[in-house]
Amino acid sequence: MSAHRRAAVMADVARVAGVSAQTVSRVANGEMNVRAATRRRVVEAMREVGYRPNGAARALKRGSFNTIGVITFTLSTFGNSHTLDAVTTSLAKRGYSVKLILSGEQTSSSVSGAYNRLADEAVDGIIMLYEAGLLDHGEALFPPGLPVLVIGSTRVDSLGMTVDVNQEQGARLATQHLVGLGHRDIWHIAGPMNGFAARKREDTWRAVLSDNGLQSEGRSIPGDWTADSGYAAGLFLGDRDDVTAVFAANDSIAIGLIRGLREQGKRVPDDISVVGFDDAPDSAFLWPPLTTVSQDFSMVGEVSSQLLLEAVRTGETPAAHSVLPTQLVVRQSTAPAPRR
Structure with a gap:
């Protein structure tokens, strides 16, 4: 008779992290009233014991939802709006739809909360589009369960998958x-x-x-x-x-x-x-x-979609960091320096 390993639960995370189950629940739900050091310890414990939030567990049982979540702080900038358009177009060609969450507050708790809301809404992976350097400082930690790709960062030592222009x-x-x-x-x-x-x-x-x-x-x-x-x-x-x-x-x-x-x-x-x-x-x-x-925003969308969907397919999140080239377009707003 083969032995089956019991799935990790919140109590396991609490024991390893040295916190209460209530604190684990707060971190999993992205609530703000948890100290940064405690949040980091809890997320590390989740990874250690293999705990997965409920949304991710349902995804594993039911298979692919053909939906990708996108988190961003604003769509008012040219870069964000055109990047979102490129990502949405690229995913649509591959049969995926997009669920968007605007995370108005540029805080680690706000980002983590948006992540967990998407995890509960049956998505296969998440793309982060952001202006602030929040993730570049390693402040936003995501519970395990869904692959995450960040557009706009080259902090390769703390993020699994990143895409940005040079x-x-x-x-x-x-x-x-x-x-x-x-x-x-x-x-x-x-x-x-x-x-x-x-x-x-x-x-x-x-x-x-x-x-x-x-x-x-x-x-x-x-x-x-x-x-x-x-x-x-x-x-x-x-x-x-x-x-x-x-x-x-x-x-x-x-x-x-x-x-x-x-x-x-x-x-x-x-x-x-x-x-x-x-x-x-x-x-x-x-x-x-x-x-x-x-x-090239269309290239950003293509590369981001390919990386994330490969992680969805394999169940592994590689340390993949793509930096895409730029090009100078010379028109008539520049000329030799005037003589003085």
Whole structure:
């Protein structure tokens, strides 16, 4: 007579973690009133004893649900909305639908709670789309049971599967393009500094300037991915004489920037050259058409879908970290530095 191993229950997790079953339940349900250190200990105990939340257990019994959950903080940014569109399109071609949860609070508890809500709604895997650097600091821990893929992070030491465009390559192409045109006074309008992409783009801009003996200190202006922040920066920079070029962290910022510069009597690119990032569909139809960095959202969707669905099929989550290339698209918003 063969022996069957008993499935792990909450009591097993509580015993290994040295906490109450109620605390285990709070962690499994993503409740906020659990200290970070305790949450981490409980999740590690779940993995050790092989405990799986109920939603994942049902998935194992009933087979594939042909549904993928997506968690994000916002759909208001160009990058998030287009990435979600690419992921949804790619999954649909493979016969999968998408359940979306907007996690308004950028906290580890909020993310964990969203994860557990999706786990209870019969999904086969989860894709995280996020702006803040929450997961890059290893603060959000997911109970075992469902494969998770994160789009927008290259923190390879703490995350199983990640996909992102090469932020450093894109920012380097943009900044080096301006340096190659002879610009010495190159400013940057940044995205929110709590996001991986914004930080990487600014850090790379600084590095390229330093490599070429150029100054970056005091030449970065905080932004928030919106045209409004670019417009405010344009009004400020248009009143200065120590700027001939600007690398904007995304195309929306660049669009607002160009308007602000014009209202201050500056011509683009005659007086100030502008480079964006994203290659948004409208960027080629601005005046002047915008020089920008293109990132292939459809490729992000394809690679993310392939990685996650393979993990669903095999039941294993590999340490797979895909960094996709970017490309500089040169249009008429950049020109050689003006003579002074």
